[in-house]
Amino acid sequence: MLPTEEKLDPRVKRTRGLILQSFGDLLAEKSFDAISVQDVAEKAQINRATFYAHFEDKYALLDHSIRQGFMQEIENRMLNACHYTPDNLRTLIITVCEFLAQLGTDCAQSQRQFEPLVEKQVKLQVYELLTLWLSKMNVNISTEIPATVAAWAIYGLASYWSHSKKRPALEKFVDQALPLVSVNLEQFAQVA
Amino acid sequence: MLPTEEKLDPRVKRTRGLILQSFGDLLAEKSFDAISVQDVAEKAQINRATFYAHFEDKYALLDHSIRQGFMQEIENRMLNACHYTPDNLRTLIITVCEFLAQLGTDCAQSQRQFEPLVEKQVKLQVYELLTLWLSKMNVNISTEIPATVAAWAIYGLASYWSHSKKRPALEKFVDQALPLVSVNLEQFAQVA
DNA sequence: TTGGATAAACAACAACTGTTGTAAAATTTA
DNA sequence: TAAATTTTACAACAGTTGTTGTTTATCCAA
Numbered sequence: 181m182l183p184t185e186e187k188l189d190p191r192v193k194r195t196r197g198l199i200l201q202s203f204g205d206l207l208a209e210k211s212f213d214a215i216s217v218q219d220v221a222e223k224a225q226i227n228r229a230t231f232y233a234h235f236e237d238k239y240a241l242l243d244h245s246i247r248q249g250f251m252q253e254i255e256n257r258m259l260n261a262c263h264y265t266p267d268n269l270r271t272l273i274i275t276v277c278e279f280l281a282q283l284g285t286d287c288a289q290s291q292r293q294f295e296p297l298v299e300k301q302v303k304l305q306v307y308e309l310l311t312l313w314l315s316k317m318n319v320n321i322s323t324e325i326p327a328t329v330a331a332w333a334i335y336g337l338a339s340y341w342s343h344s345k346k347r348p349a350l351e352k353f354v355d356q357a358l359p360l361v362s363v364n365l366e367q368f369a370q371v372a
Numbered sequence: 373m374l375p376t377e378e379k380l381d382p383r384v385k386r387t388r389g390l391i392l393q394s395f396g397d398l399l400a401e402k403s404f405d406a407i408s409v410q411d412v413a414e415k416a417q418i419n420r421a422t423f424y425a426h427f428e429d430k431y432a433l434l435d436h437s438i439r440q441g442f443m444q445e446i447e448n449r450m451l452n453a454c455h456y457t458p459d460n461l462r463t464l465i466i467t468v469c470e471f472l473a474q475l476g477t478d479c480a481q482s483q484r485q486f487e488p489l490v491e492k493q494v495k496l497q498v499y500e501l502l503t504l505w506l507s508k509m510n511v512n513i514s515t516e517i518p519a520t521v522a523a524w525a526i527y528g529l530a531s532y533w534s535h536s537k538k539r540p541a542l543e544k545f546v547d548q549a550l551p552l553v554s555v556n557l558e559q560f561a562q563v564a
Numbered sequence: 565t566t567g568g569a570t571a572a573a574c575a576a577c578a579a580c581t582g583t584t585g586t587a588a589a590a591t592t593t594a
Numbered sequence: 595t596a597a598a599t600t601t602t603a604c605a606a607c608a609g610t611t612g613t614t615g616t617t618t619a620t621c622c623a624a
Contacts (some may be wrong), residue, residue: 191571191620216610227573232612239484292431296488325532329552332528333521340520360521364552383590383601408580419603424582571620580611591600 196234198224200248203241212242212294239297246301253279254309264313264368269361272309273334273354276302280342299335307331317368326364333361388426390416392440395433404434404486431489438493445471446501456505456560461553464501465526465546468494472534491527499523509560518556525553 202223206215217238221228235241253275254260262268283298310330314323337357341347362369394415398407409430413420427433445467446452454460475490502522506515529549533539554561 230572328528328532329525332524336520336524360556363555422602
């Protein structure tokens, strides 16, 4: 993965910042599928070959961008410093729902490549967080399968909610959704 | 979607058959990401512009191919003529696991575009099948959320199993997996 | 301060994509 | 059977991608 930012050559830092900023600006203007590497390089005012020195292709750029953006949401809510409780699980479900709503993912044809990549990164991070939480619970049970099921269920629910035409209130939706996820994690719940 | 095959111009039928056959042959030779529309057209011995008359791009071709392939597996097991029971659910989970294993999906870099598309189509079909099953159960509960959670959980489990380095025996794995899915569908189980 | 190392710019290349208008071939319809 | 319609082939076009070797600019370390 990328080296820590503290040890970066300032030119690398500046160029990556330009790329990510331009990419974000372009995403606000048009759909991901309509954006070309050429577009990003031009907006960032760098050479196209320089883009390829930093990112393999535009999909790698999106992966990085989404991962960073979702990580920020997790850190803002200090979810990465938590352990498993139903309340934390509830907050996590809300976070994913809000993140997808804010991205404006929809089924538009022009978004065909965008959503699967968002999904992959967010699911992975949710899985990693759940695994971190569950492994703190001092329960001698493998976390892999429960964390997998919970992560996929959370994303599936969030995707369903963000795609709903008449979107129910998020709090109410999460009231319905939470039991379907927590039921498989009860064995990790701390005895109070 | 495509009109029924009975009413097709024979040239369309022939051309589509050539495209799908050639695509299947190419998938046996190299990864999806390495296959170009040019490759498929050459192997099918059709003009590249004719390819575009039938499929929007190679992703649409893959969507179609996967949907058809998985549909065949469902029909072979007559799962589309069933209603919800834990045994049928078990068979469905096994079907998805075997389908993914047979496709040889892995995390190879060269498969980056393949797996998300497979996932999307298979999840959708699993969701549609579950919705069909649950709606036959004469239970006055909305099927949408339970079917969503179950479909995503099934695919997540199958993906996890097919990616496992030391893959456990499928029967044993499904023994572990089934309760995590069925727990959310118990309200639809028929009172015997 | 200077030399070495690294990052970025540049031009060029081959390949592929997606599209278009025209022509030929094949099928359908009357 | 012949005309109409549809499908496919074709060539051409503009655009983008991914890569490469060379040059220039910038940073780091001694």
